[in-house]
Amino acid sequence: xxxxxxxxxxxxxxxxxxxxxxxxxxxxxxxxxxxxxxxxxxxxxxxxxxxxxxxxxxxxxxxxxxxxxx
Amino acid sequence: xxxxxxxxxxxxxxxxxxxxxxxxxxxxxxxxxxxxxxxxxxxxxxxxxxxxxxxxxxxxxxxxxxxxxxxxxxxxxxxxxxxxxxxxxxxxxxxxxxxxxxxxxxxxxxxxxxxxxxxxxxxxxxxxxxxxxxxxxxxxxxxxxxxxxxxxxxxxxxxxxxxxxxxxxxxxxxxxxxxxxxxxxxxxxxxxxxxxxxxxxxxxxxxxxxxxxxxxxxxxxxxxxxxxxxxxxxxxxxxxxxxxxxxxxxxxxxxxxxxxxxxxxxxxxxxxxxxxxxxxxxxxxxxxxxxxxxxxxxxxxxxxxxxxxxxxxxxxxxxxxxxxxxxxxxxxxxxxxxxxxxxxxxxxxxxxxxxxxxxxxx
Amino acid sequence: xxxxxxxxxxxxxxxxxxxxxxxxxxxxxxxxxxxxxxxxxxxxxxxxxxxxxxxxxxxxxxxxxxxxxxxxxxxxxxxxxxxxxxxxxxxxxxxxxxxxxxxxxxxxxxxxxxxxxxxxxxxxxxxxxxxxxxxxxxxxxxxxxxxxxxxxxxxxxxxxxxxxxxxxxxxxxxxxxxxxxxxxxxxxxxxxxxxxxxxxxxxxxxxxxxxxxxxxxxxxxxxxxxxxxxxxxxxxxxxxxxxxxxxxxxxxxxxxxxxxxxxxxxxxxxxxxxxxxxxxxxxxxxxxxxxxxxxxxxxxxxxxxxxxxxxxxxxxxxxxxxxx
Numbered sequence: 001x002x003x004x005x006x007x008x009x010x011x012x013x014x015x016x017x018x019x020x021x022x023x024x025x026x027x028x029x030x031x032x033x034x035x036x037x038x039x040x041x042x043x044x045x046x047x048x049x050x051x052x053x054x055x056x057x058x059x060x061x062x063x064x065x066x067x068x069x070x
Numbered sequence: 071x072x073x074x075x076x077x078x079x080x081x082x083x084x085x086x087x088x089x090x091x092x093x094x095x096x097x098x099x100x101x102x103x104x105x106x107x108x109x110x111x112x113x114x115x116x117x118x119x120x121x122x123x124x125x126x127x128x129x130x131x132x133x134x135x136x137x138x139x140x141x142x143x144x145x146x147x148x149x150x151x152x153x154x155x156x157x158x159x160x161x162x163x164x165x166x167x168x169x170x171x172x173x174x175x176x177x178x179x180x181x182x183x184x185x186x187x188x189x190x191x192x193x194x195x196x197x198x199x200x201x202x203x204x205x206x207x208x209x210x211x212x213x214x215x216x217x218x219x220x221x222x223x224x225x226x227x228x229x230x231x232x233x234x235x236x237x238x239x240x241x242x243x244x245x246x247x248x249x250x251x252x253x254x255x256x257x258x259x260x261x262x263x264x265x266x267x268x269x270x271x272x273x274x275x276x277x278x279x280x281x282x283x284x285x286x287x288x289x290x291x292x293x294x295x296x297x298x299x300x301x302x303x304x305x306x307x308x309x310x311x312x313x314x315x316x317x318x319x320x321x322x323x324x325x326x327x328x329x330x331x332x333x334x335x336x337x338x339x340x341x342x343x344x345x346x347x348x349x350x351x352x353x354x355x356x357x358x359x360x361x362x363x364x365x366x367x368x369x370x371x372x373x374x375x376x377x378x379x380x381x382x383x384x385x386x387x388x389x390x391x392x393x394x395x396x397x398x399x400x401x402x403x404x405x406x407x408x409x410x411x412x413x414x415x416x417x418x419x420x421x422x423x424x425x426x427x428x429x430x431x432x
Numbered sequence: 433x434x435x436x437x438x439x440x441x442x443x444x445x446x447x448x449x450x451x452x453x454x455x456x457x458x459x460x461x462x463x464x465x466x467x468x469x470x471x472x473x474x475x476x477x478x479x480x481x482x483x484x485x486x487x488x489x490x491x492x493x494x495x496x497x498x499x500x501x502x503x504x505x506x507x508x509x510x511x512x513x514x515x516x517x518x519x520x521x522x523x524x525x526x527x528x529x530x531x532x533x534x535x536x537x538x539x540x541x542x543x544x545x546x547x548x549x550x551x552x553x554x555x556x557x558x559x560x561x562x563x564x565x566x567x568x569x570x571x572x573x574x575x576x577x578x579x580x581x582x583x584x585x586x587x588x589x590x591x592x593x594x595x596x597x598x599x600x601x602x603x604x605x606x607x608x609x610x611x612x613x614x615x616x617x618x619x620x621x622x623x624x625x626x627x628x629x630x631x632x633x634x635x636x637x638x639x640x641x642x643x644x645x646x647x648x649x650x651x652x653x654x655x656x657x658x659x660x661x662x663x664x665x666x667x668x669x670x671x672x673x674x675x676x677x678x679x680x681x682x683x684x685x686x687x688x689x690x691x692x693x694x695x696x697x698x699x700x701x702x703x704x705x706x707x708x709x710x711x712x713x714x715x716x717x718x719x720x721x722x723x724x725x726x727x728x729x730x731x732x733x734x735x736x737x738x739x740x741x742x743x744x745x746x747x748x749x750x751x752x753x754x755x756x
Contacts, residue, residue: 002106002212002264003681003755006073022071023672024679026609029189032215032329041073043267043320046159046755047187048216050329051267051320053073058319062076065293068085071675080737105756115740133756160752179551185606186680186753213755292738408748409435430743
């Protein structure tokens with residue numbers, strides 16, 4: 001029950017960010033996710049960033065999958 | 071699309087499907103408790119990719135489906151009032167109350183507006199001070215924090231015409247209730263990744279520990295779901311019952327503290343009625359007394375409502391508990407279709423029955 | 433809606449022309465084969481990237497005629513205006529209709545206007561009707577119909593999906609977002625003519641408007657009593673439209689398109705038809721997306737990128753944005 005898509009932070013001003021994914025952008029509130037920088041990816045749900053996408057974990061997950069040999 | 075397409079890669083999917091077969095899982099039933107997982111499973115045909123003995127069922131993860139009819143009726147009552155604008159997520163538009171729906175009321179002239187964010191609901195209020203604006207707060211732990219912040223903003227700015235009809239519910243109490251009742255044997259839970267970004271992995275430890283049920287927190291792309299099924303299969307085979315996190319790129323052990331605080335500031339837990347299941351203790355949120363001016367129940371004098379029984383023949387309750395499949399319901403596909411839904415499992419885009427109808431079931 | 437059409441309208445008004453259930457009625461007047469169609473247009477907002485209600489109204493009817501393999505000639509336009517609608521808006525819409533009619537090569541032959549009380553219409557509704565002529569060869573008409581799809585036929589799509597619907601949604605209050613998405617609203621009569629010129633075995637044409645590709649395929653499957661099988665990975669969707677659909681939880685296969693055509697072609701003619709589409713400005717991204725099978729009749733199957741299959745049902749309403 002939670003449609004959230006990863007979107008890249010394009011700009012930040014106070015509690016609001018402009019976020020973007022593949023040519024679509026909109027404003028999102030970032031009050032719930034502190035310490036963000038332009039370029040970070042956040043999961044956006046109903047206009048709110050709810051979590052930062054952890055790049056290292058993503059890389060690790062994908063690497064693990066790549067390693068699987070079938 | 072970055073951070074999405076990588077987890078839809080057909081080659082990765084093929085490898086995971088092979089790995090699951092290779093793992094030789096015993097006959098097992100996995101329950102997912104998230105409408106978004108129900109939709110994803112249908113959209114990608116996940117069931118067809120799994121070996122026969124691994125059964126995926128849907129639990130009460132559709133907030134629209136578990137919202138009691140009495141609340142829907144009350145909200146429809148507000149929509150029908152002149153001088154009231156109601157704002158809602160699109161998910162709620164076609165959900166039937168006992169006699170009508172928001173879509174039907176809109177056709178009769180009610181001012182019903184679909185919004186993407188609760189902030190749009192508040193903005194609607196600001197833009198038309200001549201009317202009352204009510205926002206329908208549906209959703210689980212993922213949605214509640216944003217709604218909480220919006221309510222707090224309304225209070226801070228003294229927006230006089232905004233109120234919230236809060237029907238938010240909580241997942242972990244529902245899981246406990248499912249396992250404590252006469253639930254079917256569930257061999258593992260595929261847990262909701264986005265709810266988990268808020269509450270963290272630790273919230274589920276009691277479930278795994280007290281009920282000895284393996285749990286894997288899963289993302290929503292096909293690679294995520296299949297990797298999670300693999301992790302669950304391994305737990306079952308190895309006799310483990312732990313909380314594992316497949317969605318590591320988004321979920322942390324303690325979750326989102328700021329979000330938890332935002333919720334605690336304006337809401338408090340309460341006993342809550344889940345359609346088809348009944349009252350589950352401490353499984354819902356209600357607006358705190360300090361904010362009662364912005365609580366639609368208070369503002370419009372809506373009091374305790376009698377539970378409305380299901381329409382005759384409707385198996386939504388059993389479907390929500392994972393005890394029946396859509397095809398088991400005598401009404402499925404005949405008198406209950408997306409065009410003419412009897413119960414909300416059919417009308418919500420992520421309801422189990424709608425997903426089966428839409429994607430062809432098994 | 434489908435039930436309403438079946439039981440009430442076809443039940444009470446049915447006749448051999450209407451019972452074909454195509455978007456245009458096709459019949460003979462003297463030695464001419466005529467296609468005649470009507471459509472109503474309701475869109476919120478009235479103006480969106482790439483178009484407006486006026487442009488939609490003209491192209492919508494032109495395209496229905498094109499899908500009957502007719503050359504669109506004359507259209508009529510009837511306006512229902514909400515009292516209080518500002519003149520500037522109305523003028524802009526009418527200007528746009530003029531430009532669209534010129535672009536499509538059709539003449540507005542008649543019109544009507546009614547004003548209704550405040551609240552009785554959402555600013556403006558437009559109904560258009562259109563008439564065109566089928567091409568003939570030695571007196572025999574080149575007939576296409578949703579009922580003529582046959583097992584073995586190829587299914588072609590002229591270009592990317594979901595641009596129109598998402599362009600409209602991008603400007604809808606409460607949902608608005610920024611993007612480069614532009615409505616694909618366009619007259620497809622030229623594109624269709626190119627295909628008919630190149631290929632004598634076009635069986636069916638449908639513009640996937642309300643209800644999207646999924647609904648268009650379902651209609652043809654039902655009319656013809658066949659199964660349509662399409663491959664998801666073959667279906668083109670522009671990146672921004674795809675991202676917008678993900679953001680709002682909408683399936684691109686159900687989103688309206690206003691400048692595209694689905695063509696069902698006999699297998700021996702498919703290559704020529706595809707070539708003709710790709711040579712036309714509106715068909716550069718044309719692609720074969722699937723085929724027609726004998727059974728199960730009336731069904732549409734989608735093969736996922738993973739090789740498994742799911743059923744695409746008929747849409748039961750406008751796709752709604754969701755958060756769950």
